[in-house]
Amino acid sequence: MDRTALFEAQRPRLKRLAYRMLGSVAEAEDAVQDAWLRWTHAPQDVADPAAWLVRAATRLCIDRLRAAKAARAAYRGPWLPEPLIEPLDADPVERAEDVSVAFLLALERLSPLERAVFLLHDVFDEDYAAVAETLDRSEPAVRQLAARARAHVQEARPRFSIRPDKAAELAAAFMAAAATADVAQLSALLAEDAVMVTDGGGKRKAALRVLVGREDIIRLLQGLRWRGGVPEVERIELARINGAPGVVLRLAGGDPETVSFETDADGRISAIYEVRNPDKLGHVAMR
Structure with missing residues (x-):
């Protein structure tokens, strides 16, 4: 097998490793590309190409994490990983528990x-x-x-999972209730100890702290509704985001964002993760 074929056979595994290391789709792809460049200069007699490539990709990711330490510390508001998006009706490529x-x-x-x-x-x-x-x-x-x-x-x-059809219903119900700040519906959908994390990265409006508890989340949504701060949504697509049910939104003006959910044993929403930072959404496309 030639060197290019050897590398391509390992590329999916390297990308999965790099994404989990870095929490970024774009950075993972860059790290894998850097591993390829190193591979082109590797000795011809590498005994175990797969191990060599894993070693190279891991070390590259560690270097990137160390270099990004100051930027992560100065990040404005809560940090979320770049969303990993798969169609809701497709067989999952990634194990949900490993990319949640x-x-x-x-x-x-x-x-x-x-x-x-x-x-x-x-x-x-x-x-x-x-x-x-x-x-x-x-x-x-x-x-x-x-x-x-x-x-x-x-x-x-994650310890609990729900069927894709139920997940789609839950995601759609939450988005509808959030748009109108329907207190009764939100109370029925949210677990009492639910959390909501919104990542705007200082580039778009987002809560600068993690919202903890059903009442805290509802108050935020009510406040946004009252101030006219709820963005107009032009299109919604149901998706699997980091192994969990979610939606990809296209807002008025073309900006995308993603919202994903985790559920508790009772099928209520226990966590909401909203990515609004445009730097993390360059790979997001709607069908």
């Missing part, structure tokens, strides 16, 4: 090394010896990093 917004936010709390160890071992099934070689660390050190990371993220994976 809650899971990716938990990864954000880890150091770059902890994140790499956890993903390589717990998500991509690399053994500790291979992870240690990738990160140029001892195996005991890698095991310690994995245990520390696991303690932070073990509760972050």
Whole structure:
């Protein structure tokens, strides 16, 4: 197999790893492209091309995370990952628990090394010896990093799921109730301890704190309605966003945004994630 074919065979795995490391579709694609450039200059006698490429992509992602540390610290308002969008009626490409917004936010709390160890071992099934070689660390050190990371993220994976048709109904019902600030309907749809995170990145209007609790969310929606701050929506498309039900919106003027939901055991909305930052929506297209 030639070098290009060897790389292309690994590209999907490298992209999945890079997206989980970086929380960005665009940055993941750039990291994979950088790995390709390194691969073109690699020795001809690489014994295990797949391992070589994983090692290169992981190290590139760690470098990007370290370089972005100051920018992340100065980010205006809550940070959300770039939305990973799949058609709601298609078979999912990604495992929902490994790309959920809650899971990716938990990864954000880890150091770059902890994140790499956890993903390589717990998500991509690399053994500790291979992870240690990738990160140029001892195996005991890698095991310690994995245990520390696991303690932070073990509760972050979604525990409840609903059928696609029910998910579509829930998403549509919430968007309709939010547009009119229908208190009764919102109260019925939202869990009492629901949270709402809106990411405008300082580029578009968004709440500058995480909204916690049903009443807090309803007050915000009422306030937006009263001030005329609810944007006019020209088109709505149901989608799977980071493995969860959601919608892609096209606003008046052409700006897109995404809204995704997580649910509790009772089928109520337990989390709402709204991405409005245009820098994170360049890859978003509506059918």
